Amino acid sequence: MEKMIAGLLAIPGLKLYGISDPRRFEHRCATIVVRVEGFTPVELATKLGDRGFFTWDGNYYALNVTEQLGVESTGGFLRIGLVHYNTIEEVDRMLAALQEILRA
Numbered sequence: 001m002e003k004m005i006a007g008l009l010a011i012p013g014l015k016l017y018g019i020s021d022p023r024r025f026e027h028r029c030a031t032i033v034v035r036v037e038g039f040t041p042v043e044l045a046t047k048l049g050d051r052g053f054f055t056w057d058g059n060y061y062a063l064n065v066t067e068q069l070g071v072e073s074t075g076g077f078l079r080i081g082l083v084h085y086n087t088i089e090e091v092d093r094m095l096a097a098l099q100e101i102l103r104a
Contacts, residue, residue, distance in 0.1 A: 001025055001028075001030055001032075001082055002022050002025070003088055003091045003092075004032065004080070004082060004091045004094070004095070005020055005022075005032065006022075007091065007092075007095040008032065008034060008095070008098075011036070011098070011099065011102065013036055013037035013038060013102075014034055014035070014036045014037075015034060015035045015036075015037075016032065016033075016034050017033045017034065017035075017069070017077065018032070018033065030081065030082035030083060031079060031080070031081050031082070032079070032080045032081075032082070033077035033078065033079050033080075034077065034078050034080070035071060035077060035078065036078070036102060039101075039102070040057070040074065040075045041057035041058065041075040041076055041077055041078040041079075042057040042058075042075055044057070044078045044098070044101065045057040045078055045079075047101045048094075048097060048098065048101065051097045051101075053093075053094055053097060054081075055078055055079060055080050055081075056078075056079040056081075057075055057076060057077070057078055057079070058075070058076040058077070058079075059072060059076040059077070060076075060077075060079060080094070
């Protein structure tokens with residue numbers, strides 16, 4: 001989780017929701033939700049899926065949360081579950097794919 005979150009936080013225009021301080025990771029789960037300026041969650045999930053990464057878009061039945069955070073009307077979040085990307089190599093590939101999509 002440390003590698004994934006550090007890599008995500010290094011991406012310009014990306015907003016990570018939830019705990020991002022490694023000293024507090026014991027208080028969060030390995031599900032990460034983000035938004036990236038200029039991209040919709042469904043667009044990113046689709047492009048990552050085309051590259052073999054299984055991410056999700058939407059509100060994940062947390063409608064109140066997405067409404068309160070002001071993201072429901074624009075597609076919710078991109079959800080990345082580390083249960084699927086649990087080696088350093090897999091995290092590196094996921095981050096590289098996301099960065100490639102954002103540069104295109």
